[in-house]
Amino acid sequence: MLQYGVFLNTYILTVTFVIGLVMGSFINCVAWRIAHGEDFIHGRSHCAVCGHTLTPIELIPVLSYLLQKGKSRCCKEKISLRYPITELLTAIVFLGIVLKFDVSLDSLKYMVFALILLAVALVDLDTALIPNGFILSGIINFILFTCLIEENIFSNLIDGVISGFAISVPILLLSVVMDRVLKKESMGGGDIKLYFMVGLYFSIKSNLFLVLLSCMIGIIFTVVFQNIRVGDEENPMAFPFGPSIALAAMVSVFVAEPLIDLYLGLF
Ligand SMILES: [Zn+2]
Incomplete structure (x- = not known):
């Protein structure tokens, strides 16, 4: 404060x-x-x-x-x-x-993070695509500020990468299974890469919160905006999922840790 x-x-x-x-x-x-x-x-x-x-x-x-x-x-x-x-x-x-x-440098780090998430959400809304350049920008921002802020740079970088994989790999596996069951693409590769990128910024517990929140937001967006068509021709009625992940990541910056502490404090 x-x-x-x-x-x-x-x-x-x-x-x-x-x-x-x-x-x-x-x-x-x-x-x-x-x-x-x-x-x-x-x-x-x-x-x-x-x-x-x-x-x-x-x-x-x-x-x-x-x-x-x-x-x-x-x-x-x-x-x-x-x-x-x-x-x-x-x-x-x-x-x-x-x-x-x-x-602080932390503020600067999360401001850049917020801007990348905003760009992801806007471009995904317009084109149903998440450019790799945004994913890469998010990864570079994470590495850069970890080097500037943290004393133990290497272990913080490793923790981030583990968190990123901990969130994106299960979702990748789930989407492969869903694709088989539904016989169509359930989640774009861009969404999975986005989960990895945002996952770098949070602990594994916070990432669990982020995934749940992004799915809830995704369901709400799909219902509220079901009449809005986007550029994806194969699946014209699907609302892009990138904005939900971006919003969930932004909310997580503020509330994930306190909410998890509150929840764990109940036991
Ligand atoms: Zn004009």
Whole structure:
């Protein structure tokens, strides 16, 4: 918890919130470009409908959306609510991270983790695919911050890898059995790789919680969004599972350990 006095606390939280908005906006842009096969490093942001290059005033997170009343200035096309919502969500998650981990390398580690999860969720929603680049980014982020933060680097890296396999291997085996029984693909390879990547960040107990939570969220999403079709032609009605895993991983950062302690305290 932050303990720098009212003034500094407010300052830190305000800056964190604004950075969250900007990074949320950035990830929206990256996810859109990847989902639409565009170069995401070069090129200016443009209107998704008419191609007009966006001016700085049209690029302010959330505010632009409110000022333009949810319509683009160039062609008056409706802007998806998804942009301001994900920008706000990122800002709120960033606040939560700083409140939990203080001004620290841990905070930075989980902020990058959150951004990767957001990108995974957005691209999976649009394309029903999880690019390997995101999985790799998550693995590199884990290795990098383990080297920066932990004193016993090697044993922490090994623990992470064991956790990652402990979550992904049983799910891989289960999905192979399910594929045989259902005679169709039950879970994509991207989902299993995503389980491995997020598994690196948690203890085995927390991973158990994460798997249960992701399945519950998956069921809820499938029911709530059953009318939304995605790009997967073989299985057009299936709602992608990546967003459920991403959300469960984000929630686990905050509640997995305390909930497990609470549960074990009952016995
Ligand atoms: Zn336009």
